[in-house]
Amino acid sequence: MEQRLEDYLSFVISWLPNWLLAMIVLVAAVLVGSLIHRFVFRILTRIVAQRDLFWRSLVSRTEQPMRLAIVAWVMVPAIGIAPLSDQQTGLLRHGLLLCFILLIGWMARTTLHIWTTVYLRRFKLDAEDNLLARKHVTQSRILERVAATLIIGFTLSFALMTFPAVRQYGVSLMASAGVAGIVLGLALQPVLKNLFAGIQLAITQPIRIDDALLVEGEWGKVEEITSTYVVVKLWDWRRMILPLGYFIENPFQNWTREGAALIGTVMIYLDYTVPVSVLRHKVEEIAGKSKLWDRQVVNVAVTDFKQNVMEIRILVSAPDAGKAFDLRCEVREKLVDFIQREYPHALPQVRASGTIVEEARAAGVVATADGRTMQQ
Known part of the structure; x- marks a missing residue:
C-alpha cells in the first residue's frame, strides 16, 4: 500500500510542470510561515501581557513585519526544494535578502517611535509649568527624527550594497575620492547643515x-x-x-527660555497734575482683582519727564506670554477709564497762556480738532 502511494506521488510530481510545482512549494511555505507566526505571536502576546507598555506596544505594532520575517525565513529552505533554475533561485534569494534588510529597518524605526512615544507620556505640555515637559519633548522629537533619518539611510545603503554593480561603483567612487567627494559634499551641504x-x-x-x-x-x-x-x-x-x-x-x-512667567509693560503719558500715589493704588487694585495676575510683580514708576507730560511705566507679571498680553490690555482699559472719570484734566493736553489765546481769538484764529489753526 505504501509502495503504491509513493509510486502515485512520484507519477503526479513527474506529471506536474516545474513552474506549477514550484508555485505549490512556495505557497505552502507562505502558509506554513503564517501558521508559525500566529503561534509565535500568541505566545509573545501572553508573555508581554504583564509587562510594561513599551513591550506590549512593540509586540502589537510589529505584528506585520514579524509575519513577513517569519514567512521569508521559511521560504529560504523552500527555494532550495522547489524545482527552480539557478537564475530563478538567485533572484528569489536576493529578493529575500532585500526583504530581511528592509524588515530590520522597519522594525528599528517602529521600535524607536514606540520608545519615544512611551517616554514622552510622562510629560504634559498642557501643565501650568511645562518647562521640563517642553525640554524633553523637544529633545526627544529632534533626536527621533535624526535617528529615523540615519536608520533609513543605513537601510537603503545596505540594500544597495547587495547589488554587485552598485557596490563596485561605490568602491570605485570611494577610491577616486577627490572631485567626486567635493561634488557630493557640496550637493549634500544643505542636508548635512540641517542635520547637524x-x-x-x-x-x-x-x-x-x-x-x-x-x-x-x-x-x-x-x-x-x-x-x-x-x-x-x-x-x-x-x-x-x-x-x-x-x-x-x-x-x-x-520669551519662555527659563520659565513661562513674564512681566508685561504698560506705558502711559499723563499731565504733571495727576497724583502718582493714587494711580499706583489703582493699578494695584486692578491687578489684585484680575485672574490673569500671578501675584508676583506689580509696580508703578515715573520713568521720564517730557515737555508736556510725564512718562509712567506700569509693570505686571503673568504666568505666560498670552496672559501677560491680555493683562496689559486689561490694565490699560481700566486705568484709562479711571482717569477719564476721576482726573480728566490729567490726560495729555496742549497748554497756552491766556494772553496768547485772547490775542488769537481777537485775530479770528481758532484751533481745529486735529490741532491745526484756521482763520475765522
Missing part, C-alpha cells in the same frame, strides 16, 4: 516645543520641529516656516 543643526538644537535647546518666540518681527509659539525646519504658529494663526540653521545663526527672542 538639529543635533545641536536637541543638545543646547535654544528653542523648545511650545516656546513663545519673537522672530522676524512676529510673535508666535513653536508648533513643530522637524529634521529640516521649524514651524512657528503666529498669534493670528499664520505659520512661519524657518530652517533649523536659522536658530543657530540668527538672533531671536525666546
Whole structure:
C-alpha cells in the first residue's frame, strides 16, 4: 500500500510542470510561515501581557513585519526544494535578502517611535509649568527624527550594497575620492547643515516645543520641529516656516527660555497734575482683582519727564506670554477709564497762556480738532 502511494506521488510530481510545482512549494511555505507566526505571536502576546507598555506596544505594532520575517525565513529552505533554475533561485534569494534588510529597518524605526512615544507620556505640555515637559519633548522629537533619518539611510545603503554593480561603483567612487567627494559634499551641504543643526538644537535647546518666540518681527509659539525646519504658529494663526540653521545663526527672542512667567509693560503719558500715589493704588487694585495676575510683580514708576507730560511705566507679571498680553490690555482699559472719570484734566493736553489765546481769538484764529489753526 505504501509502495503504491509513493509510486502515485512520484507519477503526479513527474506529471506536474516545474513552474506549477514550484508555485505549490512556495505557497505552502507562505502558509506554513503564517501558521508559525500566529503561534509565535500568541505566545509573545501572553508573555508581554504583564509587562510594561513599551513591550506590549512593540509586540502589537510589529505584528506585520514579524509575519513577513517569519514567512521569508521559511521560504529560504523552500527555494532550495522547489524545482527552480539557478537564475530563478538567485533572484528569489536576493529578493529575500532585500526583504530581511528592509524588515530590520522597519522594525528599528517602529521600535524607536514606540520608545519615544512611551517616554514622552510622562510629560504634559498642557501643565501650568511645562518647562521640563517642553525640554524633553523637544529633545526627544529632534533626536527621533535624526535617528529615523540615519536608520533609513543605513537601510537603503545596505540594500544597495547587495547589488554587485552598485557596490563596485561605490568602491570605485570611494577610491577616486577627490572631485567626486567635493561634488557630493557640496550637493549634500544643505542636508548635512540641517542635520547637524538639529543635533545641536536637541543638545543646547535654544528653542523648545511650545516656546513663545519673537522672530522676524512676529510673535508666535513653536508648533513643530522637524529634521529640516521649524514651524512657528503666529498669534493670528499664520505659520512661519524657518530652517533649523536659522536658530543657530540668527538672533531671536525666546520669551519662555527659563520659565513661562513674564512681566508685561504698560506705558502711559499723563499731565504733571495727576497724583502718582493714587494711580499706583489703582493699578494695584486692578491687578489684585484680575485672574490673569500671578501675584508676583506689580509696580508703578515715573520713568521720564517730557515737555508736556510725564512718562509712567506700569509693570505686571503673568504666568505666560498670552496672559501677560491680555493683562496689559486689561490694565490699560481700566486705568484709562479711571482717569477719564476721576482726573480728566490729567490726560495729555496742549497748554497756552491766556494772553496768547485772547490775542488769537481777537485775530479770528481758532484751533481745529486735529490741532491745526484756521482763520475765522
